[in-house]
Amino acid sequence: MSKILCVIDGMTDQSFRVNNYLNLSSMRLLRHIDTTQGQTPESLGCILRLLGTKKVPLHLRGYAEALGYGIHVNKNDLIFRGSWFSLDEQGRCNIPTPAPESIAEGEGYYYHLEQYKSLLVFPNMANCVADIVTYPPYACNGKDARTLCPKRCIAASRVFQSQLAENRCLILWGQSAxxxxxxxxxxxAVICGTPIVKGIAKLLNMDLIPLSGATGDIDTDLLEKMQATLNAAKNYPFVLLHINGADEAAHRKNPNEKTAFLRKVDMVVINSLLQSEHDIYVVSDHGTDPITGQHIGSRQPLFKNVSAKPI
Ligand SMILES: [Zn+2]
Structure with missing residues (x-):
């Protein structure tokens, strides 16, 4: 019998009611977990803490992302996540917008990832990582884009300024080494489609199970993920299953899309997991508000199947 931890990214919010989900509501609420421990609510730190990492390094995000995408970096490189956002008529940050394939070359390297995401690598600048001030996108909603320029890193500021346009901006954040x-x-074993979780798997020496239909969004192949999870549980004492679509729907400020996806997860994934003989845990890394599009750092409910013994 294995332990399966199903992390539903951004599951909770003010209007989240467990009773709306048939299978989840049949589980037992074990306790609420402080996944942020005083830090900003974001998946990397929250998931690492759920997995037992005692002290999450402060400047890890971009590096974990590079690992997840298989982008080679050197030990002295400075790495940023870049998120593209549309701006409203007043120049305020609105919602994610597709990332361009390339930008004009500056001092660093630009990697187009998927959707609104990119990665920027500045060689041999890791020593200034602790001084840099950036503004993570989950805290940028409604803010004047001109106030979101990275501080204390001239190379990053130059990239930000060069990409600031009337209708979109490039938020550089997650500075790391x-x-x-x-x-x-x-x-x-880790079952996921989201690169940051693939990065977590590599950081923690966990085995990534290859999937063909995992997209990291609401169009992911839930059936494949569920089957891969149950298969992995035959060979591994612990399986992490990460499902990301609800967080992305909430970032798009689409409450209906978020709820519909959670219902699908409940019917396709949780239902099947609960029919197995394994210890099943379901938790969210942090909340994500589908009205504001922002992460929420509240304590997260941890659910456990009722048939197995409590931890
Ligand atoms: Zn998120």
Whole structure:
């Protein structure tokens, strides 16, 4: 019998009611978990804490992202996540907008990822990572884009300014440098489509199970993920299943899309997991508000199947 931890990214919000989900509501509410521990509510730190990492390095985001995408970085490189946002008529940050394939070359390297995401690598600048001030996109909603320029890193400021347009901007954030953290405590498999979680798997020495239909959004192949999870549970004592679509729907400020996806997860994934003999845990890394599009740092409910013994 294995332990399966199903992390539903951004599941909760003010209007989240467990009773709306048939299978989830049949589970037992074990407790509420402080996944942020005083830090900003974002998936990397919250998921690492759920997996038992005691001290999450402050400047890890961009590096974990590079690992997840298989982008090679050197130990002295400075790495940023870049998120493209549309601006409203007053020049305020609105919703994510597709990332361009390339931008004019500056001092660093620009990597187009998917959707609104990009990565920027500045060689040999890792030593200034602790001084830099940036504004993560989950805290940028409604803010004047001109106030969101990175501070104390001239190379990053130049990129921000060069990309600031009337209708869109490039938010540089998640400044980081390569770091090591203690591996996960047991043999573990990871089922996910989201690169940041692939990065977590590599950081913690967990085995990534290849999938063909995982997109990291609401169009992901939930059936494939569910089957891959149950298959992995035959060979691994611990399986992390990460499902990202609800967080993305909430970032798009689409409450109906978020709820519909959660219902699908409940029917396709949780229903099947609960019919297995494994210990099933369901939790969210943080909340995501589908009205504001922002993450919420509240304590997260941890659900456990009723048939197995409590931890
Ligand atoms: Zn998010």
């Amino acid at each position: 390569p770091a090591k953290i203690a591996p996960f405590s047991q043999r573990a």
